[in-house]
Amino acid sequence: xGLSIGILKETFPGERRVAVTPKVxxxxxxxxxxxxxxxxxxxxxxLLDEEYASRNAHICGTAAEVIAIGDILLTVRAxxxxxxxxxQIVIGFCDPLSEPQLAAKYAQAGATLISMELxxxxxxxxxxxxxxxxxxxxxxxxxxxAAVTLPRLFPMMTTAAGTMAPAKxxxxxxxxxxxxxIATARRLGAVVSGYDVRSAVKEQIESLGAKFVNISIGAxxxxxxxxxxxxxxxxxxxxxxxxxxxxxxxDVVITTAAVPGRKAPILITRDMVHVMAPGSVIVDIAAxxxxxxxxxxxxxxxxxxxxxxxxxxxxxATAPAxxxxxxxxxxxxxxxxxxxxxxxxxxxxxxxxxxxxxxxxDGVIVNEKVKSLLGAAGPVT
Numbered sequence: 001x002g003l004s005i006g007i008l009k010e011t012f013p014g015e016r017r018v019a020v021t022p023k024v025x026x027x028x029x030x031x032x033x034x035x036x037x038x039x040x041x042x043x044x045x046x047l048l049d050e051e052y053a054s055r056n057a058h059i060c061g062t063a064a065e066v067i068a069i070g071d072i073l074l075t076v077r078a079x080x081x082x083x084x085x086x087x088q089i090v091i092g093f094c095d096p097l098s099e100p101q102l103a104a105k106y107a108q109a110g111a112t113l114i115s116m117e118l119x120x121x122x123x124x125x126x127x128x129x130x131x132x133x134x135x136x137x138x139x140x141x142x143x144x145x146a147a148v149t150l151p152r153l154f155p156m157m158t159t160a161a162g163t164m165a166p167a168k169x170x171x172x173x174x175x176x177x178x179x180x181x182i183a184t185a186r187r188l189g190a191v192v193s194g195y196d197v198r199s200a201v202k203e204q205i206e207s208l209g210a211k212f213v214n215i216s217i218g219a220x221x222x223x224x225x226x227x228x229x230x231x232x233x234x235x236x237x238x239x240x241x242x243x244x245x246x247x248x249x250x251d252v253v254i255t256t257a258a259v260p261g262r263k264a265p266i267l268i269t270r271d272m273v274h275v276m277a278p279g280s281v282i283v284d285i286a287a288x289x290x291x292x293x294x295x296x297x298x299x300x301x302x303x304x305x306x307x308x309x310x311x312x313x314x315x316x317a318t319a320p321a322x323x324x325x326x327x328x329x330x331x332x333x334x335x336x337x338x339x340x341x342x343x344x345x346x347x348x349x350x351x352x353x354x355x356x357x358x359x360x361x362d363g364v365i366v367n368e369k370v371k372s373l374l375g376a377a378g379p380v381t
Contacts, residue, residue, distance in 0.1 A: 002032035002343040003335075006070020008063050009041040012077045014313065016044035016320035017327060019074040019092065024328035025055040031336060032343035034058070038066045045320040072345070074331050076324075078102065078113060086110030087362060089345075091331055093117055093130070096359045097261030098289075100373040103359050110363035112347075117260075118367070119334060120356045128337065128353065130330040132176045137323050138315040139180030139256065142283045143169075146252045147188060149301075149308050151279045155189020166191050168249060170213070172267050172292065173256035174201040177285055181254045182210045190252070197239075215242040240269060248275050255292035256285045261369070264289040270304065278306025287311030 005028060007020050018041050020028070028035055035057040039049055049059045060066045067073065067083050075092035080102070084090070089112040096103050096115050106113040116130040126132075146169070147154050156166040169185040171178045174196035185192045186209050194205035195213040202212045216238070247253065247268070253276075258264050264286035273282070273295055284291045287298040287310075295304045296311040303309070316323040338354055340346050349355040349366075359367045365374070 002034060003028075003339070003345060004069060004071045005033045005035045006066040006073045007035065007037040007041050007057075008066055008073060008075055008079065009038045010044075010076050011079065014317055015077060016317045017076045017324045018042040018045050018047065018320070019076050019324075019331055020328045021045070021047055021324050022051040022055050022057075023325065024332050025052065025057055027329070027332045027336070029056065031339055036060050036066050036069045038063050042324070045324045047321075047324070072335070074335070076327065078106075078115075081106045081109040081111055084109045084111045088112070089114065091116065091335065094359065096367060096370045097373065100370045103365055103367070103370050104374055106360040107363050107365050111360065112358075112362055113360040114334075114357050115359050115367075116331065116334070116357070118357045118359070119330075120352060122352065125353045128330050128334040130327050133326040133330055134316040134323060135175065135177035135256075136180045137319050137326070138285050139177035139182075139254075140184045141315045141318055142177070142254050142256075142285050142312070143181050143184040143188065145310055145312060146185075146254060146281045146283045149281045149283075149310065150252055152251065153189075154185070167251040169193070169252040169254070170195065170246065170250045171210070171254045171256065172196075173258075174198070174205050175256060175258075177256040178254070179204060179208065181256065181285075182208045185252070185254075186210065193246070193250075195243075195246075213246055215239055215246075236265075239267075240272060243267070244272050244275050247272055248277075250276065251280055253280070253282045254285065255282065257292050258286050258289055262289075264292050266292060266294050268293040270294045273307050273309065274305050276305075276307045280307045282307060282309045284309065284311050285315065288313055 037052045037057045039059050053059055072089045078090050078092040078094035091114040093116050094102055119125050119128050154167045157164045167190045169190040169192045171181045171194045174194050182192050182194050192210040193213050194210045205212045282293050284293045284296040286292045287296050293309055295302050295309050298311045299313045301310050365371050
């Protein structure tokens with residue numbers, strides 16, 4: 001007997017993605033899985049029920065029907081566990097290091113919760129790395145937002161009315177989102193610079209045709225798992241003083257720095273915003289975690305001394321068709337990694353990918369970091 005998979009329509013405000021697209025159903029079919037899709041699940045991504053049905057998915061009228069049938073629920077954002085039965089498995093984004101209470105609720109329900117955020121960044125798991133997939137889209141869309149907001153053009157243009165100089169764009173943070181932002185800004189014709197506390201990414205920035213901004217902070221800024229580490233107070237002060245001189249020359253700044261499970265570090269203070277020219281634009285991709293800019297307001301555009309500071313939320317959901325296509329492959333590949341050749345689920349914690357992404361198993365919280373966070377927060381209500 002194969003797997004019974006449920007696909008729910010996302011209910012989180014502004015979420016337009018769907019966990020699995022019709023094309024990805026072919027991967028599930030090879031795993032001998034029966035797929036049940038809530039009606040309208042893919043509409044926001046431009047995917048109709050008929051497309052799912054044409055690939056042998058069963059269309060269910062309500063979320064309750066899907067939950068009742070599916071042993072494994074594939075989601076973009078893991079829902080509240082109300083209605084789940086014991087032993088049911090949910091895979092999706094659940095932000096367990098920032099929202100451990102959701103994991104506690106899953107434990108109370110006796111369910112299993114697997115986090116897409118916790119998939120380890122190792123070579124074998126690259127095809128399952130949804131954070132990187134979504135970060136790529138976020139970096140791309142951030143540049144488009146900046147180009148629309150900036151009161152000047154990105155490329156140099158020579159016209160009968162004169163020559164317009166290209167825009168100067170600085171990208172702070174050269175992870176997946178930052179590198180995609182650099183590449184996109186370059187394609188639009190801007191003069192691009194990039195900065196990251198991890199000196200190892202200098203070659204990656206320069207390989208995209210951007211200039212690496214040299215700011216000395218002493219020790220290397222790379223932490224575990226390829227992320228930037230948290231800087232000391234002295235390092236942050238030194239970094240900010242040097243950054244002021246760089247910001248004066250920029251038309252656009254895109255910030256992407258994030259530390260897992262923590263509030264985003266402040267890279268641009270209010271005083272630093274004030275040195276930028278009126279009409280300049282800051283797009284703060286880290287707005288969902290508080291922002292890299294001191295004046296950022298998540299979900300809003302703030303004008304500070306003539307500088308437009310954008311705090312967009314959930315940028316991948318603004319390109320739901322491709323975001324869903326990429327995410328669907330990530331999540332189904334992760335599921336496939338936990339499935340035997342006979343199509344049976346095998347949650348094997350000796351496998352690093354399974355072990356690291358598993359948050360709750362059959363009502364027991366197994367992730368040590370989540371357990372520690374819940375212990376510090378007190379009892380769950």
